[in-house]
Amino acid sequence: MSGLSRRDLLRLTGGAAALGLSGLVQPVWADTAPCHERPNHCGEWEALAAYIDTEVLPIPDGNPPPFVPGSPETFATLRQPYPPVPVWNPPGPKRVGIQAGHWRYYDSPEELKNNRFNPGTSGGGKAEWEVNLDISQRVVDRLSELGYVVDLLDGTPPIRYRAHLFLSIHADGDVTQQLRGYKVGSARFSATPEADKALCDALWEEYGAVTGLQKQPNQVSNRMTGYYAFNSRRYQHAIAPGVPHAIIETAFLTNPIDREFLFRQPDRVAKGIVDGLRRFLDSIPPSPRISLASGATFGATYTP
Numbered sequence: 207m208s209g210l211s212r213r214d215l216l217r218l219t220g221g222a223a224a225l226g227l228s229g230l231v232q233p234v235w236a237d238t239a240p241c242h243e244r245p246n247h248c249g250e251w252e253a254l255a256a257y258i259d260t261e262v263l264p265i266p267d268g269n270p271p272p273f274v275p276g277s278p279e280t281f282a283t284l285r286q287p288y289p290p291v292p293v294w295n296p297p298g299p300k301r302v303g304i305q306a307g308h309w310r311y312y313d314s315p316e317e318l319k320n321n322r323f324n325p326g327t328s329g330g331g332k333a334e335w336e337v338n339l340d341i342s343q344r345v346v347d348r349l350s351e352l353g354y355v356v357d358l359l360d361g362t363p364p365i366r367y368r369a370h371l372f373l374s375i376h377a378d379g380d381v382t383q384q385l386r387g388y389k390v391g392s393a394r395f396s397a398t399p400e401a402d403k404a405l406c407d408a409l410w411e412e413y414g415a416v417t418g419l420q421k422q423p424n425q426v427s428n429r430m431t432g433y434y435a436f437n438s439r440r441y442q443h444a445i446a447p448g449v450p451h452a453i454i455e456t457a458f459l460t461n462p463i464d465r466e467f468l469f470r471q472p473d474r475v476a477k478g479i480v481d482g483l484r485r486f487l488d489s490i491p492p493s494p495r496i497s498l499a500s501g502a503t504f505g506a507t508y509t510p
């Protein structure tokens with residue numbers, strides 16, 4: 207056992223205040239002293255992870271009950287927030303998870319078997335996963351050059367994946383072929399909604415500024431805010447609660463004008479994403495000190 211009590215966890219998550227600047231929710235951490243100033247109180251992040259994965263929101267068994275569209279029981283779980291946990295922010299280099307949406311969809315594990323038949327939308331002779339992978343690789347290259355530790359992930363995240371942020375990259379589809387623009391969303395049931403909002407706000411602004419594409423905030427779908435890779439209550443292969451996350455629909459692959467942009471200017475698409483991610487990553491303070499002993503001070507999460 208980790209030695210972290212529920213009382214400790216509440217203290218971990220309860221200490222922060224927030225400021226509103228530039229119309230954005232600004233992440234504020236209760237304790238921003240760097241870890242190296244109190245080495246005895248660092249290095250407990252793995253213990254915290256173990257506590258979350260066993261006590262707070264245990265890793266599911268890999269056999270989720272059928273997800274029946276229209277079933278109130280199933281969908282109610284998507285509205286139920288996770289217990290609060292600290293934002294994942296261990297010391298050391300910042301780690302970033304970039305998911306190329308639908309990539310290797312056919313290799314999905316049993317619990318995600320519906321994904322095995324979902325290569326995403328298509329347009330201009332390409333499957334969505336191909337477009338997502340191309341953009342994701344460009345994002346990964348830029349972030350790596352900037353010194354971040356980057357994981358390029360396929361459609362199946364590692365079990366309880368943890369990083370300083372997770373972004374799933376997609377392109378949109380629409381049968382009328384008329385819809386255009388981009389969307390950003392995060393889990394409606396998140397344990398860290400303020401951190402997610404800060405990440406989403408940064409993406410909304412920077413991606414729009416770099417690409418000039420139309421912002422479509424009213425079209426953020428339930429499939430985005432209920433995205434399987436965010437759903438660590440139901441799936442083993444999902445990000446851990448506490449990981450700031452977002453999903454971006456970069457543009458409509460089914461619209462000729464949007465598609466042309468995706469195909470001809472993938473570096474601009476990637477730059478828009480990278481600028482948003484950097485803005486969020488730069489806003490994360492030094493890793494807060496953390497201790498599992500009662501009575502110690504703790505790092506904090508984002509609060510509104």
Ligand SMILES: [Zn+2]
Pocket residue numbers: 307308326327334376377
């Ligand atoms: Zn998709």
